[in-house]
Amino acid sequence: MPMALSTQTATDDDQNILLARIDNARSVSNILKAIHFKETATVFASPMGLKVTVEDAKCIQANAFIQEGxxxxxxxxxxxITFKINLTILLECLTIFGTGAVGGSCTSLKMCYAGYGRPLVLMLEEEGVLTDCSIKTLEPDEVLDFNFSSTNVINKIIMxxxxxxxxxxxxxxxxDVLEFLMSPDAPYLRLSTFGNAGSTHSDFPKDSDMMESFQCAQTQTNRYKVSLLKPSVKALALSSRVSIRTDNRGFLSLxxxxxxxxxxxxxxxxYCAPDEDVDDPEH
Amino acid sequence: MRFRGKLIDIACIQHFTRVVTTVSKIIKGCVLRITPSAMYFILSEKVINGGIQIWCELPQGHFFDEYAMEGVSPEANEIYLELAPENLVKALKTAQIAKWVKIKLTKKHTPCITVEVDLPTLGSHSRVVVHDIPVSVVPRRLWEEYQEPVMPHYDVSIMMPQIKVLRSVVDKMKNLSNVLSLSANQQGELRVSVENDMVSVSTHFEDLLNPASSRDDMGQNSNQCEPDEYFEVKIDIRKFAQFLAGQQVSPSRVICNIVDNRIVHFYLVNDDVSLQYFMPVMVS
Incomplete structure (x- = not known):
């Protein structure tokens, strides 16, 4: 019963192994929306903050970092602390009072977790109206390790x-694919698609105002499944800067x-793994 | 059977349109009852179809400048018509700048509610738009199905919170469950909650008024309960969301009356219109 739940959480604060409070729940929900392309997410909580991971097809992984500060x-x-949670439900709960930024009203959030097997408890408040949510946590799966290390990065662009x-x-x-060409020489950065209506290329000159840092050591052409990269548009839309990196294996980090x-x-x-089928004949 | 009414004041025309729009958002088909003093939009669903009942009353004097009717017979001086309120909304769409609107019961190929709209023109000639809305006349033997629902002896009566906030919450909850628990107590607290196998969500509203009515005094049993005791109904969340979404009239007060585990009754009061909405608990 929700009633029992709310009284329990109000008195048993010291039972929680994780407690996070924020005045504007949108700061959390907006970031989580940027990685919401699958139903479930794995949450890693540490003294640094929260890391929320969503994966698909063993080829793509999205991480949202909400640091402690x-x-x-x-x-x-x-x-x-690690647990898996239904991200769709979590987002519904976080935005229970609506997502409209109008009116300046702001939803505050308190989030508690009492340990393995316990639910994630959310307490939301907006203009005196309270909402309690209790979301079941699930056994965490192993998440992919893309082994993407900065020492193996070949090309890096910040724009x-x-x-x-x-x-x-x-x-x-x-x-099917989106091709990234990164090169120290022209065309420097080129995105290409090969669709039914023909190919498209978008070139980004190295010395434009948009380019903040350009460190490309060698010409690399890699293809990634469009369907896998498409969800990253949500993150892109919210962002002000993006760093594009590829490593020696052709893995992409955005x-x-x-x-x-x-x-x-x-x-x-x-993180996205390159599309293997296309790479084979070339190398 | 005869009926004709004329609306002249633009504010009345617009208000009438808003009321009909509200009704049309909640239901597809209803009965229009015309009496010498008022117009009613009535829905009376069979229990098997959900059992929702709507009773919307518009005193004719508040809207119509001219109003003349003649019922089935002098002793049964009323008219009952079945119509789709949406059609009436469509007919009234052009009326928002009208000089006047006439609403008449006519006999074309079938019985019709004819809406005549006189639109303003620059020249001297008039421009009248006529809509015929087919209706079917409800025979007298079926009238008793459309009588005013008896106000139940409710366990708790409470003023609803801001519809806008409640609507947003219920719209989210709709994605989590088909059933909504609505509960309230005599301490001005109202709670809506949903539950599924993954999540339970409960939203609490506080500091609401508990209207004290004469009915309350008559229903002695309501005084015996503890003021913080919650009374609950489990209702169809989609229908409730639809009801909240349909609110165009911005009523001055919405009262929610709950009969524990049986029925919830919403009473929307504006200065000149009242709408009652009865929703029985879901039979699972």
């Missing part, structure tokens, strides 16, 4: 998100810098 209160009693947004919003979804309503900065990253 974003919260007004963040108490954790263990080094690492303002704006120009990528246009390219990604108009992605030709009839193309890191998005997202500023929330209070001007704080959070990160969302996507």
């Amino acid at each position: 974003i919260f007004q209160e963040y108490v954790i009693k263990e080094e690492q 303002k998100s704006e120009c990528l947004k246009e390219a990604f919003n108009e992605l030709d979804m009839t193309s 890191q998005y810098m997202i500023k929330n309503e209070d001007g704080q900065i959070c990160f969302v990253e996507y």
Whole structure:
């Protein structure tokens, strides 16, 4: 019963091994929306903050980082807490009072977790109206380790998100793959699709205002499944800057810098494995 | 049987349209009852179809400048017509800038409610739009199905919180379950909650008023309960969401009356219109 639940959480604060409180729940929900392309997510809580991971097809992984400083209160009693949760339901709960930013009203959130097998308890409040949610936590799965290390990074570009947004919003979804070309020489950065209506190429010159950092050591051409990368548009849309990196195996890392309503900065990253079939004949 | 009414004041025309729109958002088909003093939109669903009952009363004097009717007979001076309120909304769409609107019962190929709208023109010629809405006349032997529902002896009566907030909450809850638990107590607290196998969500509203009515005094049993005791109904969340979404009239008060585990009764009061909405508990 919800009634029993609310009284339990009100008195048993010290039983919680994780407690996080934030004045604006949208700071959390917006970041989580950026990785919401699958029903379930794995939550890793540590003294640094929360990391929420969503994966698909063993080829793509998205991580949202909500560092401890974003919260007004963040108490954790263990080094690492891991659980799986239904992200769709979590988002429904976080946005129970609606998502409209109008009117300046703001939903505050208190989030508690009392340990393995216990539910994630949310207490939301907006203008004197209270909502209690209790979401079942699930046994965490092993998440993929893409083994993406900065020492193996070949090419790295940091740019303002704006120009990528246009390219990604108009992605030709009839193309199976999106090709990233990164090179120290022209065309420097080229995104290509190969769809029913023909191929498209978008080039981004190295010395434009949009480009903040350009460190490409060698020419690399890798293809990634469009269907896998498409969800990253949500993160891109929220972000102000993006870092594009590829390593020696052709793995792609996209890191998005997202500023929330209070001007704080959070990160969302996507890792994607290259599309093997296409790479084979070339190498 | 005869009926004709004329609306002249633009505010009345618009208000009438809003009321009909509200009704049309909640139900597809209803009965229009016309009496010498008022117009009623009535829905009386069979229990098997959900058992929802709606009773919306518009005193004719508040809306109509001219109003003349003649019922089936002098002793049964009423008219009952079945119609789709949506059609009436469509007919009234052009009326929002009208000089006047006439609503008449006519006999074309079938009985019709004819809506005549006189639109303003620059020239001297008039521009009248005529809509014929087919209706079927409810025979007298079936009238008793459309009598005003008896106000139940409720266990708790409470003013609803801001519809806008409640609507947003219920819209989210709709994605989690088909059944909504609605409960309230005599301490001004109202709670809506849903549950499924993954999650339970409960939203609490506080500091609401508990209207004290004469009915309350008559229903002595309601005084015996503890003021913080909750009375609950489990209702169809989709229908409830539809009801909340349909609110166009921005009523001055919405009262929610609960009969524990049986029925919930919403009473929307504006200065000139009242709408009652009865929703029985879901039979699972």
